[in-house]
Amino acid sequence: MITRFAPSPTGHLHIGGARTALFNYLLARGLGGKFVLRVEDTDAQRSTEEYTKSILSAMEWLGLSWDGEPVFQTDRTGLHVEHAERLVAEGRAYWCRCTPEEIEESRKKAMAEGGKPRYDGRCRELGLGPSPGAVIRFKCPPGGQVRWRDLIKGPIVFEASELDDLVILRSDGLPTYNMAVVVDDITMGVTHVVRGDDHVNNTPRQILLYQALGAELPEFGHVPMILGSDKSRLSKRHGATSVMAYQEAGYLPQALVNYLARLGWSHGDQEIFSLEEMVGVFSLRHVGKAAAVFDPNKLDWLNAHYIKNTPPDELCSLLKPFLEKRGLPAPDGEKLLKIVLTLRERSKTLAEMAGKAEFYFGDLPKFDPKSAEQLLALLKTPEGADAPAKDAGGKAILEKWLGLLQELPRTREDFDQLLSGLAAELGVKAGVVAKPLRLALTGSTASPGLHEIMEILGPEVTLGRIRAAAETPEGYPQVRQPA
RNA sequence: GUCCCCAUCGUCUAGCCUGGUCCAGGACACCGGCCUUUCACGCCGGCAACACCGGUUCAAAUCCGGUUGGGGACGCCA
Numbered sequence: 001m002i003t004r005f006a007p008s009p010t011g012h013l014h015i016g017g018a019r020t021a022l023f024n025y026l027l028a029r030g031l032g033g034k035f036v037l038r039v040e041d042t043d044a045q046r047s048t049e050e051y052t053k054s055i056l057s058a059m060e061w062l063g064l065s066w067d068g069e070p071v072f073q074t075d076r077t078g079l080h081v082e083h084a085e086r087l088v089a090e091g092r093a094y095w096c097r098c099t100p101e102e103i104e105e106s107r108k109k110a111m112a113e114g115g116k117p118r119y120d121g122r123c124r125e126l127g128l129g130p131s132p133g134a135v136i137r138f139k140c141p142p143g144g145q146v147r148w149r150d151l152i153k154g155p156i157v158f159e160a161s162e163l164d165d166l167v168i169l170r171s172d173g174l175p176t177y178n179m180a181v182v183v184d185d186i187t188m189g190v191t192h193v194v195r196g197d198d199h200v201n202n203t204p205r206q207i208l209l210y211q212a213l214g215a216e217l218p219e220f221g222h223v224p225m226i227l228g229s230d231k232s233r234l235s236k237r238h239g240a241t242s243v244m245a246y247q248e249a250g251y252l253p254q255a256l257v258n259y260l261a262r263l264g265w266s267h268g269d270q271e272i273f274s275l276e277e278m279v280g281v282f283s284l285r286h287v288g289k290a291a292a293v294f295d296p297n298k299l300d301w302l303n304a305h306y307i308k309n310t311p312p313d314e315l316c317s318l319l320k321p322f323l324e325k326r327g328l329p330a331p332d333g334e335k336l337l338k339i340v341l342t343l344r345e346r347s348k349t350l351a352e353m354a355g356k357a358e359f360y361f362g363d364l365p366k367f368d369p370k371s372a373e374q375l376l377a378l379l380k381t382p383e384g385a386d387a388p389a390k391d392a393g394g395k396a397i398l399e400k401w402l403g404l405l406q407e408l409p410r411t412r413e414d415f416d417q418l419l420s421g422l423a424a425e426l427g428v429k430a431g432v433v434a435k436p437l438r439l440a441l442t443g444s445t446a447s448p449g450l451h452e453i454m455e456i457l458g459p460e461v462t463l464g465r466i467r468a469a470a471e472t473p474e475g476y477p478q479v480r481q482p483a
Numbered sequence: 484g485u486c487c488c489c490a491u492c493g494u495c496u497a498g499c500c501u502g503g504u505c506c507a508g509g510a511c512a513c514c515g516g517c518c519u520u521u522c523a524c525g526c527c528g529g530c531a532a533c534a535c536c537g538g539u540u541c542a543a544a545u546c547c548g549g550u551u552g553g554g555g556a557c558g559c560c561a
Contacts, residue, residue, distance in 0.1 A: 006561090007561095008560080008561050010560085010561075040561060042560090042561080043560055043561065045560090046560075046561090047561095100559090103558095103559095107557095110485090111484065111485080112484095114484065114485070115484085115485055115486090116484075116485040116486060116556090116557050117484090117485085117557060117558095118485095118557080133559095135559055150488095153488065153489085156487070156488080157487090158486075158487070159486085162485080162486055162487090162557090164557090166558095167558080167559050169559085170559040171559055172559075174559085176558090176559065176560085176561090177558095177560065177561045178561095180561095181561090196555095197488075197489095197554080197555065197556095198554095198555055198556070198561095199555095199556090199561090200487060200488065200555075200556075201486080201487060201488095201555075201556040201557070202556085202561095204487095222488085224488090224489080224554090225554070225555075227553095227554080229493095229494085231553065231554080232553095232554085233554080233555085259495095262495065262496080262510090263495065263496095264495085264496090265496095266495085266496055266497065266509095268497065268509085269496085269497065269508075269509040269510075270509090270510095271495095271496095271509080271510055271511090286497095288489095288495095288496075289488080289489060289490090290488095290489050290490065290553095290554090291488095291489070291553085291554060291555090292494090292495065292496090293493095293494060293495075294494095294495095295494050295495065295511065295512085297494080297511055297512055298494075298495065298510080298511045298512080299511095300511090301510085301511055301512085302511090304523095304524090308524080343523095344524095345523060345524045345525090346522065346523045346524075347523090415520095416520085419520060420520095423520090429520090430519090430520050431519090431520055431521070432520090433520080434520035434521065435520080435521070437520085438520075438521060438522095442521095444521090444522085445521060445522080446521055446522035446523080447521065447522065447523095448521095448522080448523085449520075449521090450520065450521085451520095
C-alpha cells in the first residue's frame, strides 16, 4: 500500500490539508504501507519555494513523517508529456487549436441548452498536430458510466456524457492537474488516493485517464470538507486556517492532530488519542460522510489537556519562545519551572500562558483597568468601626500583610495560617484579606495561589509590591493596555 | 443552470451496513452545585438532536422513495 499527500505550494499548509495528510499518514502507517509526499508545483505563477518549505515544516511539526524524499511534480514534466503524446499516438487524445473565444462560445451554448458548460470537441476528428498555442485534449468516451466505490462515500456514478474533453497538456507544454496527478500516481505506485471532497468531480475524469493509459485503478477515498461556524467552506474570515498560525498561537501539535482526527473520524466514545494510538485504530470506515464544522472551543479544550499533561520541564522549553515574543527574559530553569507549574492548569495555549506569566516579571505588576479600579476602591474603604463588615479597609489590610510577611511563610500551611489568622482578627472572610494582597502582587483579581506566587517573586519584590500598593504613589497602579 | 455528495443535541460524534437491547450514548460549549484565598483545575448534576413527508414492516434514527436544506464541482488552478 502506498498513500500520498499532494499539496500545492500556493500557501501555507491549512487545516483541511493537514487533515487529509493525517488520514493518509494513518492509513499507511496502520497497514504497514508507505506514505509519500508530492509537491504539486505545476502552477508556476503561484507556487513558491517558501510555501514548500513552510508546508514541509508544518508536516514535521505535526509529526507526519513521510517516506523518502518529497517528489516535485515539475521534475516530472518529461514523463507527463510523454504520456500525453502517447495518448495522442493511440488516438485517445488530440491536438486542439481552439481559441479562448471559441471555447467560451461552446460553453455558453451548452449552458443555454440546459447542461453544464463544456467544450464541444470540435477539433476532435481534425487530426491536427502540434502548433503554437495548441493544447492536447483527452477524448472522453461518448457514453456509458464511470463508477467507483469510494472508500468513504460508497458507490458513486457519473454519466460519461457529463464529462467533456479536458485539456491534459497546456499550450506552454506543461501538464494540467488531472494529467499530472494520474501519471504521477500511476508511476509512483500510489494504491490509495485519499483527498478532499472537492476532488470527487475530478475522479471520473481521472479514472478515464487511468483506463486510457492501461493502468490499474487505485482505491479512491474522499474526505469531507471542513466548514466554518456559518457552515460555509472554512476560510480566513473564520479565523486562523493555517497550521502555522496555530503553532504561533501556542497550540501543541498533539492537540491539533488529535482535534483534526476527531473531526470527522471517531473510535467509539474515545476523545483523546496520541498519534501512535491512532495509527493502531484508524480506519476509513469510521470517517463520516458529512462535512464538519471547525470548533475552536474543542481544540482549546484538547490543547489545555495536552498542556496539563506535558512534562513541566518540556513545557518550559515550549514556553520560552512565547515569553521572548513578549519581551520577557527567560528566567533560570528553577524559577521558570515554578512559574509553569502555577500556570499550566490555567492556560489554553502557550501564548495565553506567557501572557499570564507577565506579572512574575519586573518590580511592579501592571494592572488591568478593572483591577486597578478595584484596588483604588479598596484603599478608599474606611477601616475600623466605619468599615463595612465585608470590607475591612484595603490599606489597613495591606499594612497588616506587610507586617506579617516580613518573613515569607515557608509552606502553604504556614501561609494558610497567616491568612486565616488575619481574617479572624479582622472578623472577615479569608477572601476579604486575600483580595488586596492578590491585587498588589499580581495586578489582577485572578491569579495562581498567593503562596506559590510569593515564593516565586521572592521577599524583596513581594514586600515592594505590597508597599507600593499600600502607599499608592503617584501614577500607581500602572494600567496595562489590553492585548 | 447542470452534475456529484451530504443530512442524529448549538458543535464534533456513537448507533445505521447486520431493523427491536435507543422515550437515542459520549465529548466540547452552555447552565447549576461541590471544592476553594481569586481564577482555573477537578468532581457531581442539568439543558439539548434522529430535517420533513410517504412507503416497507408486527416494529425504523436504522431499509426504500420523494421533498426541503446544506456543501462541492463545472478552467490551458490545483
